[in-house]
Amino acid sequence: MRLAIVAAALLAAMGGARAETCNRQVFEHCRACHALTNDAGQKPGPQLAGVIGRPVAGDPAFDYSPVLQAARAKGEVWTRDRLDAYLTDPQEVYAGTWMGSPPIRDAKQRADILCVLGGQ
Numbered sequence: 514m515r516l517a518i519v520a521a522a523l524l525a526a527m528g529g530a531r532a533e534t535c536n537r538q539v540f541e542h543c544r545a546c547h548a549l550t551n552d553a554g555q556k557p558g559p560q561l562a563g564v565i566g567r568p569v570a571g572d573p574a575f576d577y578s579p580v581l582q583a584a585r586a587k588g589e590v591w592t593r594d595r596l597d598a599y600l601t602d603p604q605e606v607y608a609g610t611w612m613g614s615p616p617i618r619d620a621k622q623r624a625d626i627l628c629v630l631g632g633q
């Protein structure tokens with residue numbers, strides 16, 4: 514009985530901690546086009562599971578723009594810094610990218626998104 518209570522308290526604490534770790538609100542907007550798993554079916558954008566540290570244009574099921582394919586061919590990888598810059602202004606980093614999402618100038622919002630993406 515006591516063990517069950519401890520386990521329940523532990524689960525509650527873990528659940529709370531996870532909810533606090535990342536503010537997922539800003540990422541909701543990305544979800545229209547991106548999934549965080551590769552079994553989510555067809556979306557307008559590539560899936561982003563483990564995107565930090567992944568090669569640019571790294572979803573084999575997605576047909577990327579020429580500029581992202583060229584970046585991949587050069588061996589470029591999504592570091593946190595590259596991702597932060599891309600989110601700040603996608604066209605500034607990869608002119609001609611097909612991602613039609615508006616620039617995110619707010620550093621706090623980008624940090625929230627990187628938190629969600631890094632947590633996979």
Ligand code: HEC
Nearest residue numbers: 543546557558559569570571572577578581610611612614
């Ligand atoms: C309107 C649809 C749309 C929205 C909204 C959108 N994206 Fe994208 N995203 C795309 C498309 C399409 C691509 C592929 C771009 C290309 O091929 O040039 C892409 C590419 C990316 C990539 C590169 C992935 C890879 O495999 O190289 C990242 C990272 C990314 N988006 C993150 C985000 C984040 C974070 C958000 C929310 C702030 C977001 N996107 C919002 C459509 C969208």
